[in-house]
Amino acid sequence: MALFKGAGVAIVTPMKDNYEVNYDKLEEIINDQIANGTDAIIITGTTGESSTLSEEEHSECIRAAVSMVKKRVPVIAGTGSNSTQTAIQLSTDAARAGVDGLLLVTPYYNKATQGGLINHYTRIAAAVDVPVILYNVPSRTGCNIQPATVAALVKNVENIVGIKEASGDVTAALKIMRLTDGEIDLYSGEDGMVVPLLAAGGIGVISVLSNVAPKFTHDMVMSYLNGDCQKALEMQLKALPLCDALFCEVNPIPVKKAMNLMGWNVGPLREPLTEMEPEHVKVLAKAMEDFGITLA
Numbered sequence: 001m002a003l004f005k006g007a008g009v010a011i012v013t014p015m016k017d018n019y020e021v022n023y024d025k026l027e028e029i030i031n032d033q034i035a036n037g038t039d040a041i042i043i044t045g046t047t048g049e050s051s052t053l054s055e056e057e058h059s060e061c062i063r064a065a066v067s068m069v070k071k072r073v074p075v076i077a078g079t080g081s082n083s084t085q086t087a088i089q090l091s092t093d094a095a096r097a098g099v100d101g102l103l104l105v106t107p108y109y110n111k112a113t114q115g116g117l118i119n120h121y122t123r124i125a126a127a128v129d130v131p132v133i134l135y136n137v138p139s140r141t142g143c144n145i146q147p148a149t150v151a152a153l154v155k156n157v158e159n160i161v162g163i164k165e166a167s168g169d170v171t172a173a174l175k176i177m178r179l180t181d182g183e184i185d186l187y188s189g190e191d192g193m194v195v196p197l198l199a200a201g202g203i204g205v206i207s208v209l210s211n212v213a214p215k216f217t218h219d220m221v222m223s224y225l226n227g228d229c230q231k232a233l234e235m236q237l238k239a240l241p242l243c244d245a246l247f248c249e250v251n252p253i254p255v256k257k258a259m260n261l262m263g264w265n266v267g268p269l270r271e272p273l274t275e276m277e278p279e280h281v282k283v284l285a286k287a288m289e290d291f292g293i294t295l296a
Contacts (some may be wrong), residue, residue, distance in 0.1 A: 012266055077101075111143050168193065263295075
C-alpha cells in the first residue's frame with residue numbers, strides 16, 4: 001500500500017526574525033494544509049531548508065511535525081545526507097519519532113557511483129523499519145540515480161517503495177516503471193510535470209506549489225487519478241506560469257517570498273540563501289494574482 005496518493009507538500013520551515021525555527025507558525029501552516037486537502041506532509045526537505053538546519057534542529061522539526069499532524073495524514077521526513085552514516089542517524093531518529101516514511105535524496109557533492117548508491121540506500125533502509133522513498137534531483141546534487149539502479153533497489157530492498165523523480169526526464173520515469181514492472185510508487189518532483197508523470201504511472205506529487213495552492217494541487221492530482229485526465233491537464237496548464245515563477249530563483253527562495261506575500265509571515269531564509277531579487281518579486285506577484293491568489 002502506497003504511503004500516500006495525491007499531493008504531498010514539501011513544506012517550508014518558517015523562521016523567526018532571529019533565524020530560529022518558528023514552531024508555532026509551522027503548526028499553523030500544517031493545520032491549514034491538512035484543512036485544504038493536502039495528502040501528506042513532507043518535512044525537512046529541500047524546500048524546508050534542511051541543508052542549513054543543524055542535525056538537532058533537523059530532528060526537532062521532524063518530531064514537531066509528527067506531534068502536530070497527529071496521524072491525520074502521513075508525515076514523511078527528509079533524512080538524506082552526503083554522508084551515509086549521517087543519513088542513517090537522521091533516519092533512525094526520524095523513525096523513532098514516529099514518521100510514516102523517509103525521503104532520501106541522493107548523496108550530494110560526493111558523486112557516488114551507481115554501486116555506491118546501491119550500498120548507500122541499502123544500508124540506510126536496513127537501519128529502519130519504515131518505508132523509504134528515493135529522491136532523484138541531479139540538478140541540485142550532481143548525482144543521478146539510473147533507472148536500472150532504482151529497479152535493483154526496489155527489487156532487493158523490501159522497504160524501498162518509491163521515488164520522487166525530479167530529473168525532468170520523462171523517459172527516465174518510463175524506464176523506471178518498465179524495469180520495476182510498475183512495482184514502485186512514482187511521485188513527480190516537479191510541479192510543472194505532474195500530469196506527464198501521472199501518465200507514466202505516477203500516483204502523486206511532492207510539491208512546492210502546494211505551499212501556496214494546496215487544494216488546487218490536490219484536486220489536480222485526484223482529477224487525473226479519478227479518470228478526468230482532461231481536467232487535470234487543464235489545471236496543469238493553468239499552473240505553469242506560477243510554477244515557473246516559483247522556480248525563477250533557486251527553491252525555496254521564491255516560495256517563501258510567495259508565502260510572505262500572502263501574509264503567512266514565514267520569515268527569512270538562512271544564508272547562504274538570500275532574499276529574492278526585486279524584479280523577480282514583481283514577476284512572482286503577478287503570476288500569483290493571475291492564478292487567483294490574494295496577496296496580503
